Amino acid sequence: MSITVTDLPHKEQGLFRSALKLYESQQFKKGLKTSEQILKKFPNHGETLAMKGMFLAQMDRKDEGYEFIKRGLEISPTSSISWHIYGLVCQRDKKYSEAIRCYEESLSADMENLHILRELASLYIQSRQFAKAVEIRQRLVKINPKFPPFWIGLAVAHHLNGHPELALKVFDAHEHAVLGDPTTERAQVSKLLLYKNWLIELTGDYQKAIENLKEIRPRITDIGRWMEQKATLLLKTGRKEAAAMAFQDLIERNPENNDYIAGYIACNSLDIARPEDEESVLEVVEGLQQQFPSSNRLRFLPLTFCTGDRFARAAEVLAKHALRKGIPSLFSSVRVLYADEAKGAALGRLIEGFAGQLRDTNRLGDSAEDEPQSVLMWCNAFLAQHHDYYGDHERALALIDAAIQASPDVVELYIFKAKILKHAGDLRAARDTMDFGRQKDLLDRYINTKAVKYMLRNNELVEAEKLFLEFVNQEAPHRLQEIVTIQATWYMCERGRALRRLGDIGRALKQLHFAIGAFEQYDQDQFDFHMYSVRKMTLRTYVDILEWENTIYAHPIFGDAARAAIECYVELHDRRQAGDPVRAVPDEKDGKPLTRNGAAQHGQHHVIAPSGGSGENRVFSVDVDPSGTEYLNADDHLAPALALVEKLEAASGAQPATHLLAFEVHLRMAKYFLALKAINALRAIDAGHLALVPMAARLGHALDTDAAFVAPMKAALKGQLAKSFGDATVASSVAAHPESFAHALAGAKALAAMGDAAAARAMLLQAPARAGGRSLDGLLEAKQALEAAGASASELGEFAAAAKKALPLATCF
Amino acid sequence: MKYYLYHLGTWPELSFVAENEQGRVVGYVLGKINDDDPSAAAGAAPGKAPVEGHITSLSVLRSYRRLGLAERLMAQAQRAMVEAYGAESVSLHVRVSNKAAFSLYKNNLKFDVKFTDAKYYADGEDAYAMTKPLADLYPAKVESLDF
Numbered sequence: 001m002s003i004t005v006t007d008l009p010h011k012e013q014g015l016f017r018s019a020l021k022l023y024e025s026q027q028f029k030k031g032l033k034t035s036e037q038i039l040k041k042f043p044n045h046g047e048t049l050a051m052k053g054m055f056l057a058q059m060d061r062k063d064e065g066y067e068f069i070k071r072g073l074e075i076s077p078t079s080s081i082s083w084h085i086y087g088l089v090c091q092r093d094k095k096y097s098e099a100i101r102c103y104e105e106s107l108s109a110d111m112e113n114l115h116i117l118r119e120l121a122s123l124y125i126q127s128r129q130f131a132k133a134v135e136i137r138q139r140l141v142k143i144n145p146k147f148p149p150f151w152i153g154l155a156v157a158h159h160l161n162g163h164p165e166l167a168l169k170v171f172d173a174h175e176h177a178v179l180g181d182p183t184t185e186r187a188q189v190s191k192l193l194l195y196k197n198w199l200i201e202l203t204g205d206y207q208k209a210i211e212n213l214k215e216i217r218p219r220i221t222d223i224g225r226w227m228e229q230k231a232t233l234l235l236k237t238g239r240k241e242a243a244a245m246a247f248q249d250l251i252e253r254n255p256e257n258n259d260y261i262a263g264y265i266a267c268n269s270l271d272i273a274r275p276e277d278e279e280s281v282l283e284v285v286e287g288l289q290q291q292f293p294s295s296n297r298l299r300f301l302p303l304t305f306c307t308g309d310r311f312a313r314a315a316e317v318l319a320k321h322a323l324r325k326g327i328p329s330l331f332s333s334v335r336v337l338y339a340d341e342a343k344g345a346a347l348g349r350l351i352e353g354f355a356g357q358l359r360d361t362n363r364l365g366d367s368a369e370d371e372p373q374s375v376l377m378w379c380n381a382f383l384a385q386h387h388d389y390y391g392d393h394e395r396a397l398a399l400i401d402a403a404i405q406a407s408p409d410v411v412e413l414y415i416f417k418a419k420i421l422k423h424a425g426d427l428r429a430a431r432d433t434m435d436f437g438r439q440k441d442l443l444d445r446y447i448n449t450k451a452v453k454y455m456l457r458n459n460e461l462v463e464a465e466k467l468f469l470e471f472v473n474q475e476a477p478h479r480l481q482e483i484v485t486i487q488a489t490w491y492m493c494e495r496g497r498a499l500r501r502l503g504d505i506g507r508a509l510k511q512l513h514f515a516i517g518a519f520e521q522y523d524q525d526q527f528d529f530h531m532y533s534v535r536k537m538t539l540r541t542y543v544d545i546l547e548w549e550n551t552i553y554a555h556p557i558f559g560d561a562a563r564a565a566i567e568c569y570v571e572l573h574d575r576r577q578a579g580d581p582v583r584a585v586p587d588e589k590d591g592k593p594l595t596r597n598g599a600a601q602h603g604q605h606h607v608i609a610p611s612g613g614s615g616e617n618r619v620f621s622v623d624v625d626p627s628g629t630e631y632l633n634a635d636d637h638l639a640p641a642l643a644l645v646e647k648l649e650a651a652s653g654a655q656p657a658t659h660l661l662a663f664e665v666h667l668r669m670a671k672y673f674l675a676l677k678a679i680n681a682l683r684a685i686d687a688g689h690l691a692l693v694p695m696a697a698r699l700g701h702a703l704d705t706d707a708a709f710v711a712p713m714k715a716a717l718k719g720q721l722a723k724s725f726g727d728a729t730v731a732s733s734v735a736a737h738p739e740s741f742a743h744a745l746a747g748a749k750a751l752a753a754m755g756d757a758a759a760a761r762a763m764l765l766q767a768p769a770r771a772g773g774r775s776l777d778g779l780l781e782a783k784q785a786l787e788a789a790g791a792s793a794s795e796l797g798e799f800a801a802a803a804k805k806a807l808p809l810a811t812c813f
Numbered sequence: 814m815k816y817y818l819y820h821l822g823t824w825p826e827l828s829f830v831a832e833n834e835q836g837r838v839v840g841y842v843l844g845k846i847n848d849d850d851p852s853a854a855a856g857a858a859p860g861k862a863p864v865e866g867h868i869t870s871l872s873v874l875r876s877y878r879r880l881g882l883a884e885r886l887m888a889q890a891q892r893a894m895v896e897a898y899g900a901e902s903v904s905l906h907v908r909v910s911n912k913a914a915f916s917l918y919k920n921n922l923k924f925d926v927k928f929t930d931a932k933y934y935a936d937g938e939d940a941y942a943m944t945k946p947l948a949d950l951y952p953a954k955v956e957s958l959d960f
Contacts, residue, residue, distance in 0.1 A: 187897055190897070210960070214958045214960070217956065221896060221898070221899075222826050222893075223897075224826065224892075225826070239960075246960075258832075294881070304834075327879045327880060328876050328878070328879070329833070332833070332876065333833065333834050336835050412876060443910060446875035446876070473936065474936040474937075475935040475936060476935070518814075521814070522814050525815045532822060533822050536823055538822050538823065545818060545821065
């Protein structure tokens with residue numbers, strides 16, 4: 001029989017309890033000693049073994065810690081304490097599903113343990129198992145119905161579980177204890193009442209919600225939210241006149257808020273998306289503009305829904321205002337309108353006309369006053385970006401140079417010029433221009449960031465890092481570590497991609513995983529709020545936070561980092577298959593240290609993510625693998641790629657790139673049905689996607705060459721492919737789109753993947769002459785593919801000449 | 814990121830973002846209520862100590878300046894400080910070297926320098942501690958409940 005804690009003699013029981021106290025006060029060394037003291041006398045006491053493991057796990061001896069905990073559980077498999085300990089350690093390591101299992105075990109022996117119940121409820125919410133969270137929080141309320149966080153927590157759990165009506169019942173039963181207590185802070189009462197009003201709204205009983213809203217008004221301090229609620233509810237009950245007044249009050253508070261303006265338009269029974277409402281919506285918006293002439297949003301809004309002359313008039317008002325004030329964001333504001341060709345052309349004509357008038361008369365339209373010089377300068381800056389948008393880089397550069405000549409100290413102009421040069425393919429000049437602009441305002445973080453990014457695009461790791469560190473806390477204990485700590489995801493992602501271009505796949509994967517890790521951290525960040533928000537009664541925000549957390553992996557930087565990492569893994573796999581494994585790039589020993597306190601040399605990173613804890617408790621580990629050999633030498637390169645593919649499928653399933661990469665990974669794993677699934681998922685998004693035929697060809701080719709795959713399944717898959725794609729081949733698809741660069745590139749890559757390098761090279765050499773979908777990135781990708789397909793020096797020269805014809809200013813071929 | 818979530822989860826009324834036409838965030842203000850008042854910690858009656866709001870951070874992307882976004886973000890945060898928490902003043906810190914921001918606070922937003930906080934920033938730079946009274950700036954409106 002195993003000894004449970006009550007079976008220990010009096011003295012050891014005392015020691016056990018004091019060890020638990022030491023854990024709570026984070027005195028892990030002392031606690032470890034105390035548990036070892038017990039084990040000296042009772043070496044097989046399961047719970048003490050588990051406790052020792054818990055201390056070890058806290059002290060950076062994780063593996064050992066888990067060993068001890070598991071040994072303890074073998075001896076006392078039904079001990080609530082041991083399971084509790086196991087759960088704590090798992091939770092600390094963010095292994096949430098394991099922690100849930102441990103706490104469930106622990107609870108079966110200790111049904112009313114408050115700590116476990118609370119943690120378990122949080123863990124269920126973290127993993128979006130709301131029904132189970134409701135169940136646990138019901139038990140908490142039963143144990144202590146008077147403790148506000150318990151019943152408020154239960155109400156939120158019902159709400160998250162899709163039952164606002166049950167949440168309201170909880171309010172009815174318990175709210176008086178908080179709302180009737182004069183010591184509750186006013187702001188908290190207000191938040192709780194507004195949350196309850198939202199719950200009523202969610203049940204669909206809008207009239208009741210309106211009555212409630214009137215009743216609670218004297219106790220509301222968040223006036224803005226109350227007014228929003230009023231306007232929304234009035235609109236939902238169809239009382240449009242009253243709702244319009246409510247929205248009008250809101251616009252007065254904040255004339256830049258889209259939702260308020262949209263609400264006001266809806267109150268007029270108009271729909272901004274309906275073409276026949278155009279004139280009436282414009283009338284309404286112009287009415288608001290007269291009342292709120294300073295609103296940027298109201299000035300811009302007509303451009304989004306107006307067409308023809310009305311569009312031209314609105315554009316003229318907006319552009320004159322912006323040009324006279326020197327608002328640098330004019331082009332980036334209207335850029336979204338260029339999706340409509342007529343609008344893009346109209347904007348070009350408009351500003352071209354302004355520039356002509358200014359050159360001739362120094363005046364705009366029928367204005368009686370001379371304009372300052374700067375207006376023509378901003379016209380030229382706009383037109384430069386306009387022509388850049390249409391790919392006319394030479395004209396764009398001439399215009400931006402004219403603007404710079406007129407105003408050499410306006411930093412924004414260098415940002416515009418650098419961007420044009422980047423689009424034109426002169427990455428070196430782009431970077432130089434951005435850096436020149438940076439030097440005009442050394443205190444500005446924005447242009448510093450831009451310069452760093454452009455250097456990384458130009459594969460300059462050392463210079464980029466030196467510059468970036470100028471804006472990283474100078475007093476941080478380890479400045480390179482600090483980059484990870486401040487979660488500079490864009491930097492880690494760009495640096496990782498630059499390393500990949502340089503062939504340093506090990507370091508690239510390290511950087512990309514830092515960026516990916518930041519998103520995993522965001523995901524974990526919500527954990528504390530499951531209890532904190534309930535205590536603070538900030539419940540509406542809490543629900544918003546949970547919804548936002550559901551979308552974090554859809555963030556573009558996560559997508560960029562994950563896609564680049566998958567491509568790295570695929571490359572590692574392919575090179576190993578080909579008998580030419582990727583090797584680590586050694587440190588450069590001759591470089592000087594970049595920082596006095598970082599172990600960085602010559603742009604090399606010697607950093608790994610903190611192993612846990614926060615603030616002063618953060619543990620910094622020495623990076624024993626700066627070149628990322630753990631990634632290079634891993635037994636399986638496809639498994640981590642697959643894990644990222646699954647994350648992308650869950651978060652970014654609407655993006656074609658997700659399915660292209662899923663296909664690459666599944667095909668290499670010989671999971672042919674999943675490869676077909678990826679093809680079908682892409683077809684569902686875009687039935688004419690240019691990658692479809694090449695993918696189908698590759699799957700067919702893989703099936704033909706895989707002798708181990710069973711024949712009936714092979715036949716079934718081939719049947720499916722034939723049904724969807726008939727007898728289309730890579731060659732026929734590329735030939736059918738003679739103007740498309742993108743088809744040729746995708747086709748050539750597929751040919752290379754199927755082993756026909758010669759055909760791939762031929763196709764790539766012809767690709768630059770095709771204009772459709774041709775871009776700098778595409779041309780660079782084609783160059784890379786050509787190299788990978790074993791092109792000769794003369795072939796590369798031929799390609800460079802053809803690419804240069806397409807992008808005359810480019811220097812990167 | 815957690816620092817931002819903490820502000821939102823504690824004083825949800827006091828933070829705002831500015832978005833561009835594509836819905837990208839191009840500016841934000843992060844506000845809080847100063848809760849490091851020693852008299853409150855010593856157990857003084859709640860509501861006695863004057864409430865002070867604090868601007869933790871205010872930022873607008875360089876390319877979105879001259880649209881008045883910083884002023885508008887500040888106005889929203891200040892008003893919410895008064896309405897939601899009864900703040901009587903608002904404070905902030907600014908680097909002594911940051912001339913543009915200082916001029917915005919001093920001239921446009923009417924903050925005054927209270928004192929210079931030596932070595933306030935981690936890199937050793939001093940900060941101007943600035944404040945502005947909020948009393949009477951946003952008088953409560955009596956709303957009709959006849960709707």
